Amino acid sequence: MSVPVLGIDLGTRYALSALPLQGKGVVVVPSRWGGGRTPSVTALTQSGWRAGEDAARSEMRNPSTTWWDMKRKLGSSWRARCGRASYTAEDVLVPLLTLLREDAEAFLGAFISSCVLTVPAFFSFAERSAMGRAARSSGFSTVRIVNEPTAAALAFGTMGKFLILDYGAGTVDISVVESEGGVWQVLESAGLPASGGRDFDILLASGLNEKMKLPRLEDNSPLWRTLLSEAESLKIALSSCASCEWTPPAGISCPPLLVTREEFEDLIRPSIEQVTAAVRRLWMKYKPSKLLLVGGGSRIPLLRALLEERVARPEHLNQCPDESVVTGAALYGMSPTKERLLIDVLSQDLGILAADGTPVTLLEKGLHLPVRAERCFYSVGSGPFTMSVFQGEGSARRIIASVQAPEARKDEEITLSFSVDSDGFLKIDIIRSDGRVSSIAPLELGEGIPSSPSETTAEAKGLEKRFARLSVSLSPAQQARGAALLRTMKTLGDGDSSSEAFDSLERMISEMERVVR
Amino acid sequence: MGVVLELTDCFEILGVQPGAHLREIRSAFRRLALSCHPDIAGPQKAKQFETIAAAYAQLKSATPAQISESLKKQKTHGNSEKESPFSWRKSPPRRPKSERRDERERESSKRVQDLLLEKALVEAELSMARILEKATRKDEKEAFSSLTKRLLSTHPGVRVLALGALSGRPPEKTVFSAMIEMLRMWPPDDDTVEHILLLDFSDEQKVDIAAALSARSVLLSEASALALLRWAAILPMKMSVVRKLLSHTSSRVLSQALARWSEKSLPDDLTLIRLLKREEDEVLVPLLRILKDRSVPVWAYGRVKMLAENPASSAVRVWAQSIVRAQNLV
Numbered sequence: 088m089s090v091p092v093l094g095i096d097l098g099t100r101y102a103l104s105a106l107p108l109q110g111k112g113v114v115v116v117p118s119r120w121g122g123g124r125t126p127s128v129t130a131l132t133q134s135g136w137r138a139g140e141d142a143a144r145s146e147m148r149n150p151s152t153t154w155w156d157m158k159r160k161l162g163s164s165w166r167a168r169c170g171r172a173s174y175t176a177e178d179v180l181v182p183l184l185t186l187l188r189e190d191a192e193a194f195l196g197a198f199i200s201s202c203v204l205t206v207p208a209f210f211s212f213a214e215r216s217a218m219g220r221a222a223r224s225s226g227f228s229t230v231r232i233v234n235e236p237t238a239a240a241l242a243f244g245t246m247g248k249f250l251i252l253d254y255g256a257g258t259v260d261i262s263v264v265e266s267e268g269g270v271w272q273v274l275e276s277a278g279l280p281a282s283g284g285r286d287f288d289i290l291l292a293s294g295l296n297e298k299m300k301l302p303r304l305e306d307n308s309p310l311w312r313t314l315l316s317e318a319e320s321l322k323i324a325l326s327s328c329a330s331c332e333w334t335p336p337a338g339i340s341c342p343p344l345l346v347t348r349e350e351f352e353d354l355i356r357p358s359i360e361q362v363t364a365a366v367r368r369l370w371m372k373y374k375p376s377k378l379l380l381v382g383g384g385s386r387i388p389l390l391r392a393l394l395e396e397r398v399a400r401p402e403h404l405n406q407c408p409d410e411s412v413v414t415g416a417a418l419y420g421m422s423p424t425k426e427r428l429l430i431d432v433l434s435q436d437l438g439i440l441a442a443d444g445t446p447v448t449l450l451e452k453g454l455h456l457p458v459r460a461e462r463c464f465y466s467v468g469s470g471p472f473t474m475s476v477f478q479g480e481g482s483a484r485r486i487i488a489s490v491q492a493p494e495a496r497k498d499e500e501i502t503l504s505f506s507v508d509s510d511g512f513l514k515i516d517i518i519r520s521d522g523r524v525s526s527i528a529p530l531e532l533g534e535g536i537p538s539s540p541s542e543t544t545a546e547a548k549g550l551e552k553r554f555a556r557l558s559v560s561l562s563p564a565q566q567a568r569g570a571a572l573l574r575t576m577k578t579l580g581d582g583d584s585s586s587e588a589f590d591s592l593e594r595m596i597s598e599m600e601r602v603v604r
Numbered sequence: 605m606g607v608v609l610e611l612t613d614c615f616e617i618l619g620v621q622p623g624a625h626l627r628e629i630r631s632a633f634r635r636l637a638l639s640c641h642p643d644i645a646g647p648q649k650a651k652q653f654e655t656i657a658a659a660y661a662q663l664k665s666a667t668p669a670q671i672s673e674s675l676k677k678q679k680t681h682g683n684s685e686k687e688s689p690f691s692w693r694k695s696p697p698r699r700p701k702s703e704r705r706d707e708r709e710r711e712s713s714k715r716v717q718d719l720l721l722e723k724a725l726v727e728a729e730l731s732m733a734r735i736l737e738k739a740t741r742k743d744e745k746e747a748f749s750s751l752t753k754r755l756l757s758t759h760p761g762v763r764v765l766a767l768g769a770l771s772g773r774p775p776e777k778t779v780f781s782a783m784i785e786m787l788r789m790w791p792p793d794d795d796t797v798e799h800i801l802l803l804d805f806s807d808e809q810k811v812d813i814a815a816a817l818s819a820r821s822v823l824l825s826e827a828s829a830l831a832l833l834r835w836a837a838i839l840p841m842k843m844s845v846v847r848k849l850l851s852h853t854s855s856r857v858l859s860q861a862l863a864r865w866s867e868k869s870l871p872d873d874l875t876l877i878r879l880l881k882r883e884e885d886e887v888l889v890p891l892l893r894i895l896k897d898r899s900v901p902v903w904a905y906g907r908v909k910m911l912a913e914n915p916a917s918s919a920v921r922v923w924a925q926s927i928v929r930a931q932n933l934v
Contacts, residue, residue, distance in 0.1 A: 119759055189762045192761070192762050193759050193765065196765065197765070198765070200750070226754075228746075267634060268635070270634040270637060455660070457642055457654075560721070562718075565721065568725055568729065569725060572725075572728055572729060575736065576732070584736075584738055587731075588731075591728050591731040591735070592728055592732075595724045598724040599721055
């Protein structure tokens with residue numbers, strides 16, 4: 088990765104970015120409007136795409152073309168509609184990521200082309216690659232993906248075993264991390280399907296709506312959007328005071344309402360209970376020594392009280408709970424050294440569905456990244472076939488990709504190779520019995536995107552084999568040089584230059600074979 | 605996992621005593637990871653890390669009973685395989701002379717073979733270097749596209765940054781058109797103008813830049829308008845820049861522009877009316893000088909006569925009076 092690397096915490100409600108600066112540690116990048124965080128809002132207006140505060144400001148004017156909560160819609164079939172045009176969630180994220188990159192570039196005074204993105208632990212590989220694609224189209228050439236709670240663990244620099252709960256606006260994640268001697272090892276990462284802070288806004292807003300005795304509002308009506316933003320500030324206020332008086336917006340004939348904390352807590356209790364139970368389960372399993380809360384939701388008094396009562400007292404953080412994730416991401420982006428190495432794990436099982444629909448797991452959850460697995464399968468019929476790749480276990484199993492493989496004979500032996508690199512992306516190779524290899528590049532995974540793998544010939548493999556046979560008659564230095572040449576050829580990718588390189592290497596190897604014989 | 609390892613091998617891979625406690629195994633795993641995790645040691649160590657991770661995963665999931673069983677098995681197995689420490693190593697017998705000669709010949713042919721191999725390698729390396737060079741040129745194109753993206757950014761800081769990165773060589777065609785687009789989209793601020801005027805352009809590009817900048821002349825600040833005037837002075841089409849800048853509001857810019865007016869005809873009527881209305885003598889003096897050299901339009905006589913009588917500044921009065929006298933306007 089080329090330095091500098093920007094750490095980005097693209098949240099459901101707010102996005103933050105941070106950069107490691109020489110001599111100053113990690114610094115959160117201020118947005119162009121002055122604040123430390125940028126609203127994760129994108130809008131399509133007549134003058135083009137807008138993002139951040141510009142978009143948030145125009146929300147009341149054009150509510151139907153202003154989108155937030157893109158993150159949870161990544162990789163799904165959801166489409167943003169504007170007139171006749173429709174955009175996928177990753178298209179909508181691009182202006183926002185571009186904005187974050189530009190703010191950081193102006194702050195640093197240099198171009199930035201690599202980033203670390205944080206995602207919720209329950210994100211499948213399809214969603215991760217969608218995120219990667221969005222980052223690539225917004226000008227980042229190298230992207231790494233890391234789980235949000237794991238990044239927060241990296242920011243919290245103490246030794247020992249600890250459990251981290253990241254309570255965000257849209258997602259709730261738990262990681263158990265053990266750190267020892269400069270190595271942060273993730274023991275388990277889990278995402279909860281529970282609702283985040285933004286859903287509390289919606290609950291509270293509809294509660295207010297009922298109290299005002301108004302009919303149910305439409306999602307895109309300006310009054311509903313106003314209520315939502317009022318509910319957000321009310322929710323924040325209720326974290327520090329027992330009751331709050333709220334004046335309805337002008338034009339509504341309704342006296343000021345008194346909202347108490349108890350009322351609000353009754354609304355959110357079910358999901359908080361769910362989170363507490365999940366934390367308790369992992370706490371019993373690993374018996375960590377510390378409990379850390381990060382994210383905006385960690386300020387909810389009810390959550391703290393329930394955790395203290397049933398699990399343990401949350402540790403005091405010496406940094407802002409909103410910034411720990413992004414700080415961790417920036418630290419992860421710094422070139423790994425002996426002082427700071429993160430060993431991440433796979434958070435869900437990964438495998439394929441066999442012909443009769445039974446799942447076959449290739450990579451189990453809990454394996455350390457980077458990881459690779461190969462397995463042989465026999466095709467049951469002839470002709471082209473489709474293979475479904477799944478992730479998750481039990482009822483949470485989701486199909487993340489279906490791979491179209493060309494022509495297969497009956498009983499043909501097909502080797503599948505799954506590899507997850509430490510950047511957090513999945514690559515699938517299909518190796519056929521006649522040596523042909525077709526593969527799906529890490530960023531091309533997902534629904535609706537070319538699912539037919541790019542076919543590459545096995546010629547490169549053939550060259551390697553021939554070279555290996557030759558290497559007995561070469562000196563170690565020559566062997567190393569030859570191997571370096573082969574490696575360079577592989578890095579060229581496909582195109583004219585790679586075929587040229589292939590030809591020249593082919594010439595070299597046949598020449599060598601002639602000489603040796 | 606593709607690899608299935610014996611439990612005893614796992615202990616060996618991790619470098620711990622067979623039967624070690626899980627805690628020991630875990631810290632051994634972390635120690636090894638520090639030296640061979642591909643993030644630190646590079647991709648060539650990925651295989652090794654894979655083995656270590658597999659060994660660790662296997663030991664972690666194994667039950668104590670399995671471990672003790674495999675340890676027992678190894679003990680009985682290991683004793684029989686051990687080689688006797690008392691075996692003598694025999695020295696190889698001397699070979700006859702003819703064989704030694706053969707060896708020498710073989711050695712010389714080996715050297716020739718070595719040289720030929722070396723030649724093939726070097727050739728391949730050279731052609732690879734050439735191909736790589738071509739590929740980097742393609743990379744450069746990518747760098748251009750990233751520059752284009754940044755030139756059209758919404759953040760003024762990023763745009764200036766991109767202009768700064770351009771310096772030193774004439775901009776490529778697509779980058780240049782992005783620059784023109786940028787000038788069309790955003791009002792040019794001082795930093796932008798300063799950076800642009802410092803760049804190396806080809807002659808046609810200079811013409812385009814001058815046209816794009818002078819089209820936004822009303823939005824230019826005084827300093828950048830003056831800089832643009834100075835920069836355009838050596839261009840063949842400088843007069844169009846001067847003409848556009850005559851609509852600027854700053855009197856200093858106007859006086860500089862008027863001083864550079866070298867055409868036979870006068871500026872167009874609307875501009876003349878606007879300029880004659882100004883009060884500052886730094887505008888009026890060069891304007892009256894131009895009017896005197898060329899013919900004064902009839903509608904301007906009244907204003908010139910007024911200037912000749914209105915003694916706000918002596919220089920204006922003198923120039924106006926000289927026009928009145930020369931044209932016999934009394």
